[in-house]
Amino acid sequence: DAGVIQSPRHEVTEMGQEVTLRCKPISGHNSLFWYRQTMMRGLELLIYFNNNVPIDDSGMPEDRFSAKMPNASFSTLKIQPSEPRDSAVYFCASSLGGQGYEQYFGPGTRLTVT
Amino acid sequence: GNSVTQMEGPVTLSEEAFLTINCTYTATGYPSLFWYVQYPGEGLQLLLKATKADDKGSNKGFEATYRKETTSFHLEKGSVQVSDSAVYFCALVTGGGNKLTFGTGTQLKVEL
Numbered sequence: 001d002a003g004v005i006q007s008p009r010h011e012v013t014e015m016g017q018e019v020t021l022r023c024k025p026i027s028g029h030n031s032l033f034w035y036r037q038t039m040m041r042g043l044e045l046l047i048y049f050n051n052n053v054p055i056d057d058s059g060m061p062e063d064r065f066s067a068k069m070p071n072a073s074f075s076t077l078k079i080q081p082s083e084p085r086d087s088a089v090y091f092c093a094s095s096l097g098g099q100g101y102e103q104y105f106g107p108g109t110r111l112t113v114t
Numbered sequence: 115g116n117s118v119t120q121m122e123g124p125v126t127l128s129e130e131a132f133l134t135i136n137c138t139y140t141a142t143g144y145p146s147l148f149w150y151v152q153y154p155g156e157g158l159q160l161l162l163k164a165t166k167a168d169d170k171g172s173n174k175g176f177e178a179t180y181r182k183e184t185t186s187f188h189l190e191k192g193s194v195q196v197s198d199s200a201v202y203f204c205a206l207v208t209g210g211g212n213k214l215t216f217g218t219g220t221q222l223k224v225e226l
Contacts, residue, residue: 004157045214048213093158101212105158
């Protein structure tokens with residue numbers, strides 16, 4: 001199994017530009033999570049999906065952030081327009097549904113907004 | 115609501131020393147408990163878990179026991195190695211769902 005796949009691994013962009021992060025979950029997993037990790041705020045859950053439907057987006061910072069999951073094998077997190085404070089490592093994770101099932105994390109995308 | 119409290123880091127130990135990283139929690143309902151580990155430059159990966167009171171999770175020499183009476187899930191290892199240097203996260207989930215509540219993470223540094 002290839003695990004959770006994220007692309008790109010690194011992204012450097014200028015303030016105001018649109019950024020799209022991509023995630024391919026593990027085949028057969030029905031839950032997908034987007035996290036953001038920074039030194040200041042630690043690990044934050046942004047949004048999660050069950051069966052491609054957004055269940056909880058209370059962690060999405062503001063309207064500049066949006067996430068989609070058009071099918072069971074693909075999700076995107078978009079930031080438009082990007083700002084320097086969005087610089088962070090963004091992780092995608094997937095799991096089987098239900099309590100007790102572990103989340104499998106991707107390697108992350110390191111985003112730098114200048 | 116749910117919350118997880120971990121001891122502040124960094125924790126610096128010599129190789130072969132005994133490790134304890136404290137974790138306590140508050141939860142509505144009956145949680146499942148997890149320890150995740152993050153090695154430098156990588157995503158988190160599950161280290162061990164326990165799903166009911168008095169269960170002991172174990173993996174790679176690490177252990178943690180689900181203590182309902184003290185609402186704790188402390189991580190222990192009898193003899194750490196340099197390769198154990200990483201950030202360790204305690205986490206829980208309740209309500210039959212799979213949304214994890216994480217602690218802030220504890221950085222462990224093991225020196226020769």
